[in-house]
Amino acid sequence: MKDIVIVGHGGLAREVAFLIGEINRATPTWNLLGYIASDTESVSKTVGRHTVRGTDEWLSKSTKEIAVAIAIGQPSRLRTLHERFRQNPRLSFPNLIHPSVTGDWERIAMDSGNIVLNNASFTTDIKLGSLNIINPGVTIAHDCTLGGYNLINPGACLSGEVVLGDEILMGTGARVLQQLRLCSRSVIGAGAVVTRSIEKPGVYIGIPAREMNKVRA
Numbered sequence: 643m644k645d646i647v648i649v650g651h652g653g654l655a656r657e658v659a660f661l662i663g664e665i666n667r668a669t670p671t672w673n674l675l676g677y678i679a680s681d682t683e684s685v686s687k688t689v690g691r692h693t694v695r696g697t698d699e700w701l702s703k704s705t706k707e708i709a710v711a712i713a714i715g716q717p718s719r720l721r722t723l724h725e726r727f728r729q730n731p732r733l734s735f736p737n738l739i740h741p742s743v744t745g746d747w748e749r750i751a752m753d754s755g756n757i758v759l760n761n762a763s764f765t766t767d768i769k770l771g772s773l774n775i776i777n778p779g780v781t782i783a784h785d786c787t788l789g790g791y792n793l794i795n796p797g798a799c800l801s802g803e804v805v806l807g808d809e810i811l812m813g814t815g816a817r818v819l820q821q822l823r824l825c826s827r828s829v830i831g832a833g834a835v836v837t838r839s840i841e842k843p844g845v846y847i848g849i850p851a852r853e854m855n856k857v858r859a
């Protein structure tokens with residue numbers, strides 16, 4: 643069993659603790675040490691079934707080999723924390739995939755640190771960069787390519803050949819039609835349907851998705 647910590651101690655972090663428990667139930671793999679907080683006040687607090695083990699500072703100075711799952715629901719922060727922790731060669735970032743997730747695994751490539759929660763569904767010829775968080779019930783169709791640090795909220799659907807940049811937040815239930823490209827740091831509101839490629843960072847809502855400040859001007 644390898645030691646692992648979860649960075650964060652909010653709702654998403656508790657979901658990742660559940661994910662690690664489910665992976666262990668299928669194949670004993672991880673010894674979950676607990677959560678990591680940014681502040682010292684939270685250390686030793688109990689959160690759900692586990693405790694806060696240490697701070698970001700403590701983890702970044704670890705002299706032990708520890709696997710790290712970053713469970714923070716903010717794309718830009720995912721990148722910042724990854725850049726900090728990857729300076730320590732003893733820290734690693736495994737892909738954590740719930741046993742219920744389906745996919746043509748021989749034709750799916752993932753870098754590292756991706757978190758894929760229960761009942762997400764991949765088909766074939768899909769590429770993911772690092773530290774994407776794929777929430778329950780997300781569907782990712784053939785030939786999609788995702789960069790890194792994207793937060794795809796529950797039930798969102800990416801149609802075939804969609805290309806995502808980095809640090810995108812896709813709201814729950816949002817859908818992207820086939821062959822579209824979404825630029826880095828775009829935000830897609832819950833329930834939106836993206837029918838055109840998005841070339842400029844901003845917040846896009848509605849059906850069809852339009853830039854929020856234009857919809858509401």
Ligand SMILES: CC(C)(COP(=O)(O)OP(=O)(O)OC[C@H]1O[C@@H](n2cnc3c(N)ncnc32)[C@H](O)[C@@H]1OP(=O)(O)O)[C@@H](O)C(=O)NCCC(=O)NCCS
Binds near residue numbers: 813846
């Ligand atoms: C689009 C979004 C990013 C906007 O956030 P925000 O800037 O804080 O917006 P606000 O909540 O202040 O809402 C501003 C207005 O936009 C409307 N609005 C917000 N989100 C909307 C959406 N997804 N679709 C349509 N309208 C939306 C609100 O009703 C509000 O309208 P009002 O002024 O008439 O009351 C956010 O609402 C969203 O959809 N985030 C995704 C959330 C998600 O996926 N949660 C699941 C977590 S697991």
